[in-house]
Amino acid sequence: MYCTIGLLSLLALGCSAAPTDKNYFADLPKCSTEEDQLGECVKQLFNTLTPRLKDGNPELRIEPYEPLHLNRTSFQYSSGTVNGRITVRNAKIYGFSSNRAKEVSVKLNGDKVKLRLVTQMPKLNIVGSYKADMQVNQLQLKPKGEFNVTLLDVEAITVTDGEVYEKDGHRFFRLKNIDSKPKIKDLVIKANGIFADPELDKIALNVANQYWRDIYGIMLPETRQFWQPLMLRMFNEAFELVPIDQFLKE
Numbered sequence: 001m002y003c004t005i006g007l008l009s010l011l012a013l014g015c016s017a018a019p020t021d022k023n024y025f026a027d028l029p030k031c032s033t034e035e036d037q038l039g040e041c042v043k044q045l046f047n048t049l050t051p052r053l054k055d056g057n058p059e060l061r062i063e064p065y066e067p068l069h070l071n072r073t074s075f076q077y078s079s080g081t082v083n084g085r086i087t088v089r090n091a092k093i094y095g096f097s098s099n100r101a102k103e104v105s106v107k108l109n110g111d112k113v114k115l116r117l118v119t120q121m122p123k124l125n126i127v128g129s130y131k132a133d134m135q136v137n138q139l140q141l142k143p144k145g146e147f148n149v150t151l152l153d154v155e156a157i158t159v160t161d162g163e164v165y166e167k168d169g170h171r172f173f174r175l176k177n178i179d180s181k182p183k184i185k186d187l188v189i190k191a192n193g194i195f196a197d198p199e200l201d202k203i204a205l206n207v208a209n210q211y212w213r214d215i216y217g218i219m220l221p222e223t224r225q226f227w228q229p230l231m232l233r234m235f236n237e238a239f240e241l242v243p244i245d246q247f248l249k250e
């Protein structure tokens with residue numbers, strides 16, 4: 001029953017922690033399992049741990065996550081006259097350490113836990129290399145270069161469900177599903193290598209930046225299959241290593 005609470009703290013980990021160093025978490029609130037207080041407590045845990053863990057902690061085997069490195073991802077882009085495949089390599093994502101929970105609600109049912117989080121990030125910046133194979137009208141393009149994309153005011157509603165289980169006399173939490181819907185206020189795309197001529201690049205980017213809502217609307221579902229399982233895996237890797245007992249009031 002108590003189990004549920006600690007899990008949320010772990011939501012903030014995002015990386016792998018070792019069997020716990022009690023002192024590292026000693027100043028954190030202990031949560032009661034009353035549903036009406038639990039959400040607020042988990043929010044505090046999230047908002048304390050997120051910035052604290054950004055540079056990682058070798059003792060706890062927590063990896064730094066600011067920036068977050070992504071080796072490679074590839075997705076389809078199709079919209080009207082533009083069709084093709086985009087591959088992104090060596091991407092670095094900056095901004096998750098400023099992610100803050102605004103609202104958290106938790107529902108407990110035995111060992112089953114449902115969480116709903118509203119989080120806000122002022123800015124998310126993704127830089128990396130890209131390669132694409134695109135058909136634009138009758139034109140075949142194979143652009144290749146560097147990109148720098150900035151998302152402003154990212155607000156996400158994330159719904160998850162998970163369960164508490166026991167191992168070696170401790171309680172742990174794992175997520176079974178995660179569903180995140182991020183909304184943004186603005187998107188700024190910078191890239192080179194779209195055309196051989198940098199002036200044409202500038203024109204293409206101007207157009208792209210005017211249509212950022214359309215681009216975002218296409219990229220978000222196309223890339224979801226990639227980032228949603230990644231989120232789930234990252235959280236579960238962390239949860240697996242940190243028992244939640246220490247975050248529970250007993």
Ligand SMILES: *[C@@H]1O[C@H](CO)[C@@H](O)[C@H](O)[C@H]1NC(C)=O
Pocket residue numbers: 071
């Ligand atoms: C990313 O690529 C590097 C070098 O190719 C490799 O050593 C590393 O294991 C990869 N990381 C992941 C998470 O796949």
Ligand SMILES: *[C@@H]1O[C@H](CO)[C@@H](O)[C@H](O)[C@H]1NC(C)=O
Pocket residue numbers: 125127148149150
């Ligand atoms: C990417 O663009 C942002 C916003 O324009 C800027 O602050 C940042 O320094 C740029 N990063 C790189 C690696 O160019």
